[in-house]
Amino acid sequence: MxxxxxxxxxxxxxxxxxxxxxxxxxxxxxxxxxxxxxxxxxxxxxxxxxxxxxxxxxxxxxxxxxxxxxxxxxxxxxxxxxxxxxxxxxxxxxxxxxxxxxxxxxxxxxxxxxxxxxxxxxxxxxxxxxxxxxxxxxxxxxxxxxxxxxxxxxxxKAHLDLGHVGIYRAISGKLALDPDDEAVLFDILQRKSQPDLAEFAQARGLKPRVVKVFAELMELNGDVTVLQRARETLKSAGDPVQEALDTLEQVVRKLRAEAPKLPIHVDLAELRGYSYHTGIVFAAFAPGHGREIARGGRYDGVGAEFGVARPATGFSADLNELLRLAQ
Incomplete structure (x- = not known):
């Protein structure tokens, strides 16, 4: 054979x-x-x-x-x-x-x-x-x-990565982009490519102030002090953005109280699971390993197409990967 x-x-x-x-x-x-x-x-x-x-x-x-x-x-x-x-x-x-x-x-x-x-x-x-x-x-x-x-x-020794898709949804929702353009903008933000953002904005005729907000969003990543910077940087983005920042601050505060030594990274342009997540998103990373080892987030409204709409949140991981990294 x-x-x-x-x-x-x-x-x-x-x-x-x-x-x-x-x-x-x-x-x-x-x-x-x-x-x-x-x-x-x-x-x-x-x-x-x-x-x-x-x-x-x-x-x-x-x-x-x-x-x-x-x-x-x-x-x-x-x-x-x-x-x-x-x-x-x-x-x-x-x-x-x-x-x-x-x-x-x-x-x-x-x-x-x-x-x-x-x-x-x-x-x-x-x-x-x-x-x-x-x-x-x-x-x-x-x-x-x-x-x-x-x-x-x-x-x-895992560290936690936090984000909130509601921030991007609130900002991009004002643009009324078609699905194809939405996908292009999504990809640009994930790659954090300022040149591609400028090219996209020029081709679609986006206003400079809108481009500025997305450009700033790409830079809002780092330790938890990012949330303080975001308050000022995104103050004109509207109440939904401020409410999302409120949620992230509450989560960080409570995590700090329970696990003061937990490394926390905030990335407001990270949109993992964007197509169905509605709020906070999170992932865990291991030192020296580039890929997330667990991920999750909030996806409210789930079950609507099955007749029971209600809020939901959860996480998942790969058992094989966990064992491999622990060895």
Whole structure:
């Protein structure tokens, strides 16, 4: 048999002893911890009808989802590429009469392509979600749980990255850009390219004061003192921006009280999960590792397309990556 037949697809991994046992030990440890914190375990299916997988939170996952036709029904099916939308569906349909729902999950997801930084295509995704809590206490609970998850995995020196997509939404919403231009502007901000911003603004005829706000937004990243600078820099951007800064300041203040030594980085132009997140977004990074090792944020209104709209916040990580970095 050709050796090529033994090779796995690019970005797809398998686990062998002793790594497989180490993964199983970590899985049990994490799920036991979630259970003690009051989270209910769900085990969503690997495949679902495509329209359900791409409803609500998952529209941006379309290009990363494997699709095929169900021989039994003729309908399009998809292999899950993220378990968060499945958790949202389950919370809306199976826990609709429960005011506040806390769910956890762990399972393999499959993606047509890795993320921009070359991540795996078959991560073992672990995560927690809170549905029905709109206050920052829920965001703080999820951030705390994310950091505890990293510590349980042996990663004790992670630092936290904070942002708020509401700031960008409030500023860009005044421009009434079409989806294509919105995507271009989004990409420019993620790359923090001032020359590309100037070129984009000139081509679209944007007013200089608007360009100035976006240019300043790109520079608003660093330690928590960024929030003080943002107050002055973005004072003309409107109340929604000031309210978003209020939220970030409250979160930072409470995190500082609970974990005074936690390194916190603020980036107001970081828009991870922009297409469905509505408020605070966060990620954890490990020293010497360029890619985020856990991520999350608020996505209010989730479940509306399933008939139960309510606020939500959560985080997820890759079990394989956590174990690899801890070794």
């Amino acid at each position: 050709s050796i090529k037949k033994w090779m796995l697809p690019e970005g797809v991994e398998e686990a062998l002893p002793p790594t497989s046992w180490e993964l199983e030990d970590l899985r049990r440890k994490l799920l036991d911890g979630f259970r003690r914190r009051g989270y209910e375990l769900i085990l969503p299916p690997l495949i679902e009808h495509l329209d359900a997988l791409l409803t609500g939170t998952a529209q941006d996952l379309d290009a990363r989802t494997f699709k095929f036709t169900d021989p039994a029904s003729g309908r399009l099916l998809g292999l899950r590429s993220d378990m968060t939308p499945q958790a949202a569906r389950i919370a809306a349909r199976r826990f609709r009469d429960q005011a506040v729902v806390r769910l956890c999950y762990l399972g393999t997801v499959l993606r047509t392509q890795p993320d921009a930084l070359g991540g795996p295509r078959s991560p073992r995704q672990v995560g927690c979600e809170i549905f029905g809590e709109a206050g920052i206490e829920a965001d703080l609970e999820v951030i705390d749980l994310m950091l505890r998850t990293l510590r349980l995995a042996g990663l004790k």
